Amino acid sequence: MTFSRTRSDELFLRATKVVPGGIYGHLAPAGGLPKVFPHYSESAEGCRFRDVDGNDWLDFMCGYGAILLGHVDPEIEEAADRQRRDGSVLNQPTARMVELAEAMVSRIDFAEWAVFAKNGSDVTTWAARVAREHTGRRFVLKAKGAYHGVDAWCDPGFGGRIPEDRAFVGEFQWNDLDGLRDLAKEHKDDVAAIVLTPYHHAAFGPSEMPAEGFWSGVEELCREKGIILVLDDVRAGSRLHEGGSHRLFGFTPDIACYSKALGNGYAISACVGREALRRGARDVFLTGSCWSDAVAMTVAMKCLEVARERNVVGRLEQLGSRLSTGLSEAGARHGFSFRLTGPPAMPFPWFDGDDNLYLLQQFCELCALEGVFFHPHHNWFLCGAHDDATIDQAVEVASVAFSRLTVEKG
Amino acid sequence: MTFSRTRSDELFLRATKVVPGGIYGHLAPAGGLPKVFPHYSESAEGCRFRDVDGNDWLDFMCGYGAILLGHVDPEIEEAADRQRRDGSVLNQPTARMVELAEAMVSRIDFAEWAVFAKNGSDVTTWAARVAREHTGRRFVLKAKGAYHGVDAWCDPGFGGRIPEDRAFVGEFQWNDLDGLRDLAKEHKDDVAAIVLTPYHHAAFGPSEMPAEGFWSGVEELCREKGIILVLDDVRAGSRLHEGGSHRLFGFTPDIACYSKALGNGYAISACVGREALRRGARDVFLTGSCWSDAVAMTVAMKCLEVARERNVVGRLEQLGSRLSTGLSEAGARHGFSFRLTGPPAMPFPWFDGDDNLYLLQQFCELCALEGVFFHPHHNWFLCGAHDDATIDQAVEVASVAFSRLTVEKG
Numbered sequence: 001m002t003f004s005r006t007r008s009d010e011l012f013l014r015a016t017k018v019v020p021g022g023i024y025g026h027l028a029p030a031g032g033l034p035k036v037f038p039h040y041s042e043s044a045e046g047c048r049f050r051d052v053d054g055n056d057w058l059d060f061m062c063g064y065g066a067i068l069l070g071h072v073d074p075e076i077e078e079a080a081d082r083q084r085r086d087g088s089v090l091n092q093p094t095a096r097m098v099e100l101a102e103a104m105v106s107r108i109d110f111a112e113w114a115v116f117a118k119n120g121s122d123v124t125t126w127a128a129r130v131a132r133e134h135t136g137r138r139f140v141l142k143a144k145g146a147y148h149g150v151d152a153w154c155d156p157g158f159g160g161r162i163p164e165d166r167a168f169v170g171e172f173q174w175n176d177l178d179g180l181r182d183l184a185k186e187h188k189d190d191v192a193a194i195v196l197t198p199y200h201h202a203a204f205g206p207s208e209m210p211a212e213g214f215w216s217g218v219e220e221l222c223r224e225k226g227i228i229l230v231l232d233d234v235r236a237g238s239r240l241h242e243g244g245s246h247r248l249f250g251f252t253p254d255i256a257c258y259s260k261a262l263g264n265g266y267a268i269s270a271c272v273g274r275e276a277l278r279r280g281a282r283d284v285f286l287t288g289s290c291w292s293d294a295v296a297m298t299v300a301m302k303c304l305e306v307a308r309e310r311n312v313v314g315r316l317e318q319l320g321s322r323l324s325t326g327l328s329e330a331g332a333r334h335g336f337s338f339r340l341t342g343p344p345a346m347p348f349p350w351f352d353g354d355d356n357l358y359l360l361q362q363f364c365e366l367c368a369l370e371g372v373f374f375h376p377h378h379n380w381f382l383c384g385a386h387d388d389a390t391i392d393q394a395v396e397v398a399s400v401a402f403s404r405l406t407v408e409k410g
Numbered sequence: 411m412t413f414s415r416t417r418s419d420e421l422f423l424r425a426t427k428v429v430p431g432g433i434y435g436h437l438a439p440a441g442g443l444p445k446v447f448p449h450y451s452e453s454a455e456g457c458r459f460r461d462v463d464g465n466d467w468l469d470f471m472c473g474y475g476a477i478l479l480g481h482v483d484p485e486i487e488e489a490a491d492r493q494r495r496d497g498s499v500l501n502q503p504t505a506r507m508v509e510l511a512e513a514m515v516s517r518i519d520f521a522e523w524a525v526f527a528k529n530g531s532d533v534t535t536w537a538a539r540v541a542r543e544h545t546g547r548r549f550v551l552k553a554k555g556a557y558h559g560v561d562a563w564c565d566p567g568f569g570g571r572i573p574e575d576r577a578f579v580g581e582f583q584w585n586d587l588d589g590l591r592d593l594a595k596e597h598k599d600d601v602a603a604i605v606l607t608p609y610h611h612a613a614f615g616p617s618e619m620p621a622e623g624f625w626s627g628v629e630e631l632c633r634e635k636g637i638i639l640v641l642d643d644v645r646a647g648s649r650l651h652e653g654g655s656h657r658l659f660g661f662t663p664d665i666a667c668y669s670k671a672l673g674n675g676y677a678i679s680a681c682v683g684r685e686a687l688r689r690g691a692r693d694v695f696l697t698g699s700c701w702s703d704a705v706a707m708t709v710a711m712k713c714l715e716v717a718r719e720r721n722v723v724g725r726l727e728q729l730g731s732r733l734s735t736g737l738s739e740a741g742a743r744h745g746f747s748f749r750l751t752g753p754p755a756m757p758f759p760w761f762d763g764d765d766n767l768y769l770l771q772q773f774c775e776l777c778a779l780e781g782v783f784f785h786p787h788h789n790w791f792l793c794g795a796h797d798d799a800t801i802d803q804a805v806e807v808a809s810v811a812f813s814r815l816t817v818e819k820g
Contacts, residue, residue, distance in 0.1 A: 092449060
């Protein structure tokens with residue numbers, strides 16, 4: 001494929017003058033493959049996008065998970081358009097807020113209430129505060145390397161923090177139940193919350209599923225010590241189970257946070273909780289200028305409905321498995337022990353033994369040159385617009401990439 | 411006016427079952443006039459909205475400031491619609507991000523860079539962290555009662571905080587330059603930032619404009635001590651001056667935060683800063699799932715352009731002055747010393763001597779019964795869709811309210 005990136009480079013050069021670092025956060029070019037990934041995109045539809053140089057890509061990131069049903073899904077856009085004509089941010093919420101809260105409460109087994117915000121971080125940080133309010137305790141325990149947002153108690157950067165930001169945050173290794181128990185013992189009677197993702201989806205490494213007995217052990221510890229179990233389902237929510245990712249792993253949190261897939265590209269996040277947390281939830285201040293935005297709430301309602309109608313969870317599982325099998329087999333044919341880790345719907349790719357990610361980066365680069373957007377450092381995301389044909393197309397491109405990788409290796 | 415609120419009450423009753431407190435934050439009914447304000451609205455257009463019981467209102471809150479040009483402005487919606495068809499949240503930013511950053515930098519005199527987020531809080535909190543990173547100091551000084559968002563270092567609630575959240579936050583009285591100097595002396599060499607709104611627009615009381623010499627004194631202190639001056643222009647931005655509210659008051663901050671009026675109901679916020687802060691800005695982690703949202707960025711660009719074309723700042727000043735004069739005169743005719751405080755474009759109403767807000771609440775209630783949405787506890791907002799006729803209509807309703815208030819008083 002002829003791979004032009006003139007306009008991408010031009011835009012980035014302009015950006016470096018007016019934006020610190022040019023592009024920041026998870027979209028920063030240095031976080032991906034700056035030599036082959038585009039810096040800027042123009043448009044998207046379904047499971048494909050076009051970059052600013054006119055190159056077409058088969059998308060396996062889906063807006064880093066924000067796109068569940070496919071880019072510019074007609075049914076979603078039609079619902080958004082209808083609401084948009086009536087207004088977005090009014091002086092009062094619309095009925096959509098009540099309907100969406102009712103829908104979340106009815107769909108998520110343990111939920112008795114719901115609140116809405118704009119970012120994942122809005123709700124993960126708020127949930128930790130609700131746990132502190134409810135328990136009157138201070139410590140929040142989390143897994144090392146787990147991403148829970150951009151706030152100072154948990155952000156993955158190094159800048160702009162003072163020691164007090166994390167004075168009452170403790171970390172343990174994912175799946176290390178003994179380590180967690182020790183930490184809880186160390187901060188005896190002062191642990192407000194344990195905040196965890198449903199499985200460990202850290203960047204730059206294979207995803208780790210919960211070990212046998214991990215979740216039941218966490219749950220038991222929480223119940224025994226009166227610790228609030230906060231599920232950060234911001235990244236995985238809506239992709240693994242319609243009723244929340246805890247259902248897939250057989251545990252029950254006290255509070256759960258959702259965002260990415262909730263709005264198919266319209267910014268919205270949600271936090272739901274048990275009845276016992278209602279008073280704490282009422283007493284921790286929560287608001288934002290556009291949080292009552294009726295368009296995002298309309299879209300979120302429609303996403304829940306449409307995802308169920310189209311059996312998106314089932315389809316992503318099936319498509320992800322097809323991708324996993326296809327890639328592993330293609331890799332094996334060329335002598336690579338390659339596999340997808342984590343759930344099929346949002347897998348992290350891995351070459352066994354490739355701890356410095358060298359092979360993975362080469363592989364993703366070779367796929368990128370053929371227009372398949374496989375990220376080497378972040379888990380991928382499937383969406384409802386993928387189908388068997390697009391998966392097979394990606395596997396075919398990957399096969400060629402594996403063959404070239406063999407040559408380079410050899 | 412026959413004032414039905416059956417459906418509003420029904421919805422609120424449903425909401426209390428599934429949302430802690432039913433409605434939270436600045437939209438909570440208890441924050442306004444729960445007996446006469448609707449709890450839920452249905453639609454809006456221009457400077458009017460319709461509640462869920464079909465009552466029509468003349469709007470003087472404009473989505474608490476989020477609506478600058480008028481609800482569902484055709485030009486804005488046309489721009490949003492065009493971008494929406496190309497996608498919202500892609501795997502890369504679109505060219506819109508570069509263009510918007512360039513537009514902000516070109517429009518705001520001291521700005522050399524810009525970043526974008528979704529909430530006002532996203533950027534006020536981040537700006538404080540950038541100041542800490544840049545200076546290597548810890549203290550953030552702010553005015554008592556000033557609202558800078560929902561994060562634990564500054565939120566107006568009481569729940570979910572631990573002392574460490576505010577261990578390095580100091581407060582002084584607005585306009586009290588000596589108090590500020592004393593505070594800075596007390597925390598000698600450890601003050602990272604002074605965070606201030608352009609004028610003091612606290613809730614539940616008259617707005618306070620900067621006293622003669624206040625801003626120059628603040629600026630001088632910052633320059634002398636190497637303290638970063640952070641302007642929180644989230645609420646006032648775009649309404650007082652096209653180049654940022656500091657221009658109206660003749661000072662220059664180091665960093666400024668914008669949000670409400672930036673997206674006319676599409677969630678977006680921005681932070682801009684001086685060249686010297688660029689490294690700090692690059693080093694404090696900043697990201698969010700939907701922060702690259704091309705629709706909100708397209709809309710923000712269009713808002714800047716359209717607001718200039720329509721001379722919205724000038725119009726709001728003129729309309730606000732007309733409202734101010736009209737209301738004061740109508741009040742005086744009925745024996746009330748009533749005035750609008752703060753800038754005409756976003757005034758806070760005040761009866762002299764009415765410190766418990768009794769008269770103000772009665773007045774706003776009487777206006778509400780005639781379909782004019784005057785808030786008794788929060789500054790009002792004018793928008794580009796108001797005109798002389800709507801202002802005069804509001805003044806007429808207010809005149810009747812003043813006359814009834816006289817009777818009640820008498």
